[in-house]
Amino acid sequence: MSLPVSVRDLQLRYGDTVALDRLSFDLAAGKIYGLLGRNGSGKTSLLSVLAAFRRASGGTVLVDGEDPFENARVTRRVCLIRDNVDAEETDRVGGVLDLAARLRPDWDADYAGRLIKQFDLPLRKRVSGLSRGGRSALAVTLGLATRAPLTIFDESYLGLDAPSRYAFYQELVADYAEHPRTIILSTHLIEEVANLFEEVLIIDRGRLLVHEETDTLRQRGATITGEAGAVDAFVTGHGLEALGEKRLGGTKAVTTYGLLTDGQRREAAGAGLDIAPVGLQDLFIHLTAAGGRR
Template sequence: MSLGIDIQGLTVRYPDVTAIDDLTLRLAGGKIYGLLGRNGSGKTTLLSLIAAYRRVREGRVIVDGQEPFENERLTQQICLIREAGDVVIDGDSVGNILRRARLLRPTWDDDAAERLLELFELPRRRGVSKLSRGQRSALGITVGLASRAPLTMFDESYLGMDAPSRYAFYDALLEDYMEHPRTIILSTHLIEEVARLFEEVVIIDRGRLVAHEDTDTLRMRGAAVVGPAVAVDDFTAGMTVLGEQRLGGTKSVTVYGDIGEDARRVATDWGLELSPVALQDLFVHLTKGDHA
């Protein structure tokens, strides 16, 4: 089971800033989405509203055709794991945290939880207060994946983990998603590290939607052009350049913008290699501006 999301004219205002600005977005169920945005872009606010942690004041948030706020049947099917570690209570043990999660989630899978405890080397009897930051993150990840919630969202919830543990999480998430399809949203700053998981990418900036596209389609908006330096310079003249590197007589230039079939044939004739642009480079370009 997977839940779709329909957001219409969503706006969230604080006294000194508009966190979400007339956002309209529709996400079909049964996909892995990457939610990207700089600090203060509104990602956490958006996920909190979808998870019914707060009431919508302007606009609408619809999940599976219903408003989630104060909707117990629906919120049991939505799991949000935040970087702050909402599931972690200092005075409790790992085992008690998992038992409480089982009571809240009708789709909970004990076997999945046990496998993840072993994967991340989490002692069931250890008190949460004695866990490292990385272990606390791993505990949140375990709850999120084992919940098997039809809508599961991770908001930077793996930042406390070291690189091997993060990659173990990515592999576990993909394997579990293939066996039990559902809607998953990953909010992250580690874009290139996790980009392989994204089926679609949503980019927001200052609370506004910047892009929502299939990942491959988005990456084809630009190209990395590699070849003899003179030919690369001639080919990319007049294009929006995101970055460049040079090694001897060879040059690589990353450009943003559509490159048509005629231009691609020219590139081939000139001995140039074109490849999709890195998602992180596109993200930086699409959200550039005066950010704190």
């Protein structure tokens, strides 16, 4: 089971502050989405609205065709995992997992057991006694074993150390392949997880900058390097969107955004220009840097 998401002109305000500014997008059911944005860009606000933790100030949000806010039919099938566990500090780890097992219709107890072993979770400990890594491990165990048709991880795995994070990515892919569902991962550690995403959404200052298939987005970025005059002539001559530039003596490197045709690539090679791909992380930095794309 997977749930689709449809968002139109979504706005969220906290007093005078606009956290989300007329966002519109559709997420088809059953894919893994990456939600990228700088700190304070509105990632958590957006995910909180999708999971009905907050009510939108304007616009519409539909999860499986219904408004999720105060809608138990939807919310029991949506799981938002934040960077901390939503539990009382005095609860024991085992108790938190038992509660999820009772509340969640798709909970898989055997799978939860395997994850508890994998992440070495101390069932008898209180949540307050867990290390940062332990809290994250509990959070991702809840997120995976809930098997919610819409599962959202809001940077919830960032407290894990590198080996545990890789174990989490591996578990996520393996379990998603067996039990497809709609998954949204928000992160700013892009390099590590970029290959998990089928589609990527980038938000900046509450607005949607990009929503694209990961492979297509990857091909949109290029760094064109060569003699400064030739680089400028090529970039302006083809009307390419420049995201940033660097100069070293007579050499210039311009990062552009837009698919280059084979003809343009041949022309650049003929003019002695080097065209290099731009990784998703670098593309993200260029797109969201101060004074970046609007």
